[in-house]
Amino acid sequence: MNFVEENCMMVLADMMGYIFSQVVMVAFMFFFNIWLGDLAVVVILIGLLFGKGMQKESLEDSHIKQEQSESLTESILDFTEGIGIIKTYNLLGEKSKELTDNFQKSCDKNIQFEENHSPWQRRMLIVFGLGSAAAIALTVFLHSQAQMATIFAVGFMLFVLDLFGPVKALYANSARLTVMNSCLNRIEEVFYEAELLDTGKDRIPHGGEEPEIQFSDVSFGYGEKEVLKNVSFSLEKNNMLALVGPSGGGKTTIANLLARFWDVKSGQVLIRGKDIREVPLSDLMNHISMVFQRVYLFQDTIYNNISMGRPDATEAEVIEAAKKARCYDFIMALPEGFNTVVGEGGETLSGGEKQRISIARCILKDAPIVILDEATASVDADNESYIQQAISELCKGKTLIVIAHRLNTIRSANSILVIANGVVSQQGDHDTLINQAGIYQTFITARENSRGWSQRN
Numbered sequence: 500m501n502f503v504e505e506n507c508m509m510v511l512a513d514m515m516g517y518i519f520s521q522v523v524m525v526a527f528m529f530f531f532n533i534w535l536g537d538l539a540v541v542v543i544l545i546g547l548l549f550g551k552g553m554q555k556e557s558l559e560d561s562h563i564k565q566e567q568s569e570s571l572t573e574s575i576l577d578f579t580e581g582i583g584i585i586k587t588y589n590l591l592g593e594k595s596k597e598l599t600d601n602f603q604k605s606c607d608k609n610i611q612f613e614e615n616h617s618p619w620q621r622r623m624l625i626v627f628g629l630g631s632a633a634a635i636a637l638t639v640f641l642h643s644q645a646q647m648a649t650i651f652a653v654g655f656m657l658f659v660l661d662l663f664g665p666v667k668a669l670y671a672n673s674a675r676l677t678v679m680n681s682c683l684n685r686i687e688e689v690f691y692e693a694e695l696l697d698t699g700k701d702r703i704p705h706g707g708e709e710p711e712i713q714f715s716d717v718s719f720g721y722g723e724k725e726v727l728k729n730v731s732f733s734l735e736k737n738n739m740l741a742l743v744g745p746s747g748g749g750k751t752t753i754a755n756l757l758a759r760f761w762d763v764k765s766g767q768v769l770i771r772g773k774d775i776r777e778v779p780l781s782d783l784m785n786h787i788s789m790v791f792q793r794v795y796l797f798q799d800t801i802y803n804n805i806s807m808g809r810p811d812a813t814e815a816e817v818i819e820a821a822k823k824a825r826c827y828d829f830i831m832a833l834p835e836g837f838n839t840v841v842g843e844g845g846e847t848l849s850g851g852e853k854q855r856i857s858i859a860r861c862i863l864k865d866a867p868i869v870i871l872d873e874a875t876a877s878v879d880a881d882n883e884s885y886i887q888q889a890i891s892e893l894c895k896g897k898t899l900i901v902i903a904h905r906l907n908t909i910r911s912a913n914s915i916l917v918i919a920n921g922v923v924s925q926q927g928d929h930d931t932l933i934n935q936a937g938i939y940q941t942f943i944t945a946r947e948n949s950r951g952w953s954q955r956n
């Protein structure tokens with residue numbers, strides 16, 4: 500986008516200027532003599548044939564040049580953002596060499612691009628040079644035959660030196676055009692990605708005898724990689740389901756499918772017996788709140804970051820949500836209270852403070868289903884108790900799916916789902932699973948031993 504923005508209008512304006520200038524010059528040629536005009540047209544047409552070949556070559560190479568440019572940008576960002584880690588582990592020389600090699604690779608790719616491009620430019624320059632020489636020779640011939648006055652012949656021979664200048668300049672800019680074309684192709688790939696269908700007309704029922712949440716033979720994959728295979732489970736209203744298992748097993752994918760961030764490849768995800776694909780996304784989102792470990796706050800006031808949970812909420816309701824989330828006190832201690840603007844992503848707040856604001860947002864939304872990637876797994880002890888209290892307020896009277904990390908959370912779940920390699924490996928409550936040989940028993944035993952070791956040391 501930056502490349503297109505910086506070059507688009509300038510290149511288009513230059514192109515229009517070159518084309519107009521060339522048309523005017525050819526028109527003058529016809530004014531001097533029709534044979535000279537015909538010669539100019541023939542030379543330009545031959546030059547255009549070479550120009551077409553040059554553009555074809557450039558188009559084939561431009562995406563390679565653009566990919567390397569992106570790779571270099573990523574390498575620079577990776578180096579600068581990770582400079583603390585690089586120095587800590589004494590990797591400055593190694594990482595500097597990687598960055599230097601990336602610069603060298605970019606240099607090589609650009610030189611290769613120009614080397615592939617240059618032969619076509621030389622051929623065009625030869626054609627236009629020969630065309631200019633032919634025009635001068637024809638002028639001399641016409642003058643010798645008394646078909647052109649001396650003053651016109653001298654003037655034309657001065658004029659003809661830059662006769663094909665505009666078309667040469669036009670193709671000199673063709674490299675930028677081809678790279679711009681490559682950039683636009685990448686942008687179009689995003690625009691042409693199939694949108695998630697939002698054609699549902701039904702509404703999620705208010706009650707009934709159906710389970711609050713049900714996965715029925717759900718399979719899903721990212722591209723060719725299958726992540727979930729025939730996963731089935733159900734969760735009754737106001738109950739809590741804990742998802743446990745090894746990293747990469749598919750726990751987060753289950754949460755994302757329930758929120759319909761993606762659609763299942765096969766099977767059904769149902770809320771109160773209604774397939775979530777048959778309801779509008781807006782209705783589905785009104786029934787779900789999500790709290791994850793990585794919290795994102797917008798560069799806006801704290802008040803607006805909380806109120807986006809329910810934009811029509813009153814000020815009193817926003818303040819009450821902040822109190823329930825145990826973040827009212829630290830908000831009021833800020834210079835401008837609720838009107839304090841947080842940095843992008845919430846960078847001016849601590850992790851625990853951001854987490855409590857995100858929970859306040861969910862409390863205000865008051866959705867009946869809460870998806871929770873256990874929020875205390877990566878915060879300090881001072882914030883943990885506050886966040887636990889905030890979560891308790893959030894989960895009152897709610898149906899809860901927790902991606903569980905802590906033993907206390909797992910034990911308090913009504914049902915536990917052990918997800919490994921995309922399948923339901925075990926299912927039941929804590930007392931049932933702890934007495935079965937398998938992943939859960941191994942997982943809990945390892946956690947308890949780890950906790951005991953920490954206490955002894």
